[in-house]
Amino acid sequence: MNKNNEIMSDRFYYNSEKRHSDEIILSCDDISKTYENGNSLTNVLKHVSLEIKKESINMIYGKSGSGKTTLLNILAGIDTASQGNVYYMGNRYNSMKESKLAKLRGNNYGFVFQAYHLIPRISVEENILCPAYINGKKYDREYYYFLSKELGIEKLRKKVSYQLSGGEQQRVAIARAMLLNPKIVFADEPTGNLDSENTKIITQLFCKLNKEYKTTFIIVTHEENLIENCTQIIRIKDGEITIE
Numbered sequence: 347m348n349k350n351n352e353i354m355s356d357r358f359y360y361n362s363e364k365r366h367s368d369e370i371i372l373s374c375d376d377i378s379k380t381y382e383n384g385n386s387l388t389n390v391l392k393h394v395s396l397e398i399k400k401e402s403i404n405m406i407y408g409k410s411g412s413g414k415t416t417l418l419n420i421l422a423g424i425d426t427a428s429q430g431n432v433y434y435m436g437n438r439y440n441s442m443k444e445s446k447l448a449k450l451r452g453n454n455y456g457f458v459f460q461a462y463h464l465i466p467r468i469s470v471e472e473n474i475l476c477p478a479y480i481n482g483k484k485y486d487r488e489y490y491y492f493l494s495k496e497l498g499i500e501k502l503r504k505k506v507s508y509q510l511s512g513g514e515q516q517r518v519a520i521a522r523a524m525l526l527n528p529k530i531v532f533a534d535e536p537t538g539n540l541d542s543e544n545t546k547i548i549t550q551l552f553c554k555l556n557k558e559y560k561t562t563f564i565i566v567t568h569e570e571n572l573i574e575n576c577t578q579i580i581r582i583k584d585g586e587i588t589i590e
């Protein structure tokens with residue numbers, strides 16, 4: 347194990363600065379987010395606190411504009427809150443240097459963005475392998491083939507992303523998020539552009555990876571009952587959350 351990996355290991359994160367339970371991988375405390383639009387302020391999130399259990403599947407529901415993407419991005423450390431704290435294994439994002447937070451994301455998180463964010467001029471295969479190139483990590487070729495097959499994109503390997511349909515791009519983005527077998531996958535409307543058959547394939551894959559690889563999922567969706575037996579449902583309304 348190289349030094350960087352050692353630094354990012356669970357043991358390191360257990361050096362907790364917050365009293366926290368071993369069961370909880372991610373938590374946030376009293377998060378608020380306010381946007382300034384000219385003279386007016388929009389309070390998108392108001393005093394949101396929640397806990398994400400290890401190896402759990404969590405759904406975030408809410409109407410369009412309710413703050414789902416904002417909350418997901420704050421939990422993932424790619425956006426900052428106006429107030430409050432986020433903790434990975436009890437360690438506060440705000441007390442990490444940006445480089446340490448970037449390593450934490452690179453080593454432990456996978457992202458499926460609402461707008462895919464595929465790199466336009468490189469092939470599907472290169473897009474999927476991006477996390478390995480960027481983080482200087484080895485990837486498992488067999489696992490890459492497994493993901494491509496499960497997601498029905500194995501024949502698209504040589505294509506470039508502008509040649510793909512929205513649903514195909516979405517499935518490539520999902521393969522990319524999974525490549526390094528991250529501890530947490532943050533997925534923003536991962537089935538938003540998919541038909542019911544592909545939605546079923548994706549949700550079954552998420553459940554399989556959750557069981558076999560203990561991956562934690564935080565999934566934003568409009569679709570009620572996307573995954574029947576999820577651990578936790580987080581509903582956002584008027585900036586506040588309720589948890590079921």
Ligand SMILES: Nc1ncnc2c1ncn2[C@@H]1O[C@H](COP(=O)(O)OP(=O)(O)OP(=O)(O)O)[C@@H](O)[C@H]1O
Nearest residue numbers: 381382383390408409410411412413414415416417
């Ligand atoms: N950078 C920004 N500046 C100002 N307002 C913003 C910004 N980003 C988001 N908002 C506003 O914050 C609110 C929440 O946005 P967000 O993207 O989190 O909603 P959402 O629940 O993900 O919506 P959707 O289901 O349509 O994706 C919206 O009213 C949006 O207009």
Ligand SMILES: [Mg+2]
Nearest residue numbers: 414415416460
């Ligand atoms: Mg959104």
